[in-house]
Amino acid sequence: MRADGGFAKVSYAADLIRFPDTGAQGTARAIESARSGVLIGGTRGLPYFLDLNNAVNPHVFVCGITGSGKTYLMRSLMLKLAQIAGATIVLVDFTGEYKALVDQAGEERADPKLADSLLAKKVSGIVYINLADSGNQRIRASIADDVLTSMIEGMRMRAANGKRVYIMLDEAWKLLERSKALQTLLREGRKYGYGLIFSSQLVEDVDLAMLSNAATLFIFRLQNRQGLSRLAANYGLRSGQIETIQGLGVGSCAALQTLVSGKREFCLIKNVHGIMLDDIVRLNAGGATRHEIARSKLEEAVCEACSEGDAQEALRAGERNGYVDLSALIVFLLGRGANRRRLLAALRKLGIGEDELADSFAAAVASQRLNE
Ligand SMILES: Nc1ncnc2c1ncn2[C@@H]1O[C@H](COP(=O)(O)OP(=O)(O)O)[C@@H](O)[C@H]1O
Ligand SMILES: [Mg+2]
Incomplete structure (x- = not known):
């Protein structure tokens, strides 16, 4: 085995000809940075690794x-x-x-x-x-x-x-x-x-x-x-x-x-090259920012106030255009007899703000009244 790990030496000049305007790192550099860097993405040539050292x-x-x-x-x-x-x-x-x-x-x-x-x-x-x-x-x-x-x-x-x-x-x-x-x-x-x-x-x-x-x-x-x-x-x-x-x-x-x-x-x-998030729920709590919450965490929180089967159904029921709408979720859960105090505490733990919680609960209660 050769000292360079068995890779053939390819000159940087040859890479420049192959990748005009340097669409990629030269072969030697790419191999070197792949050893100590992190993958950023594909180029016209070899993948690009970032080596900040x-x-x-x-x-x-x-x-x-x-x-x-x-x-x-x-x-x-x-x-x-x-x-x-x-x-x-x-x-x-x-x-x-x-x-x-x-x-x-x-x-x-x-x-x-x-x-x-x-x-x-x-x-x-x-x-x-x-x-x-x-x-x-x-x-x-x-x-x-x-x-x-x-x-x-x-x-x-x-x-x-x-x-x-x-x-x-x-x-x-x-x-x-x-x-x-x-x-x-x-x-x-x-x-x-x-x-x-x-x-x-x-x-x-x-x-x-x-x-x-x-x-x-x-x-x-x-x-x-x-x-x-x-x-x-x-x-x-x-x-x-x-x-x-x-x-x-x-x-x-x-x-x-x-x-x-x-x-x-x-x-x-x-x-x-990104990091795949497994199953993130985007939650609309009425405020200016949308919360991104792992589905399992949201289900866990909802479970604290109702049964497990209800939690999954609740997330589906709350879905509006790719978001879970918090007040629609609350309407569903209250309809199923969820414990209000426990639900509030669980949602708070997810990092949803007090104002957002107050607004969402108020909207949920108002819509419940309309449906009565
Ligand atoms: N390399 C990529 N592969 C797949 N989707 C991407 C990629 N880069 C961005 N996106 C998507 O494009 C959208 C905007 O990207 P984002 O990073 O939020 O933009 P910025 O921060 O510049 O405003 C997001 O929905 C994101 O998931
Ligand atoms: Mg951004």
Whole structure:
């Protein structure tokens, strides 16, 4: 067996000819990153693996228009980095859209005030901070800023203990624009093994100094010319590459990485590989956000107030256009003689807000009266 593991040596130049405009990593690089990285998706050539140890710094910026696939990639990254690469993820979730996935990963919600001490104790896994019901945007941003500040203190205090930490912020750029902590993390994180993974739909707003601190970029479909030209200038993109980005479909992106060697890599990912959620129920509780809850958890909760057979039937009865409508679910359960207090307590435990519960119960009772 040969020292390189038996793989034939293929020159990078040959790959460049085969994949003009570098739609894929060269063979040697692809094999190397497959050994230590996590799978992102397929390209025109070999699958693309992300190896953050090979980048100049551990920070990642994900951009693209709404609906282009940013969150899909972030979810996949969160689980793969935590469960395959053995990193610790601190996820600050502003809208609760990661809750179902975090539940399934067997992780619990952390108190923002205890986030850093939890991080210190964890060897790998996810420290999950859900701010969905923590007040208005300004309040959430201020809690997130406090979390980042405490992380920085902890990071400096404990210094390099070989641990890899990634702090993930989805669509938070606008909220944390003035956060000193965010800037500090980007500047100092590398020394301590702390990376920031953040996303935004607006490239034109993100500070260029900040952008140049992120060695890895995932660019989904972008249309705004101003934003694109900023990226192009900052990262030396060619006009063909810019055109490609403007025409990307949902779930496709360009991966741009500045390697330790100084070389820049541009790869086109045809389809980001996601994490399959098994059976998630989207619950409409009347508020602005939709809850995503694992079906088994919702059934379990409903079971606390009624019999098991009724729970499955109740979820079907509550279905409205792909969502389970909470008030329709409650109407059904109350009709079956469910215990109101126990139902309320069980739903509360799922993380449904007090206002939403009050509204849904009121709507259910009103509709029951109409039917009487
Ligand atoms: N690679 C992909 N494969 C399959 N579906 C995808 C992929 N990327 C995104 N989607 C779907 O497209 C929709 C929008 O994706 P999302 O990640 O929420 O976009 P964004 O966060 O950029 O607004 C979602 O329903 C998501 O499940
Ligand atoms: Mg999103």
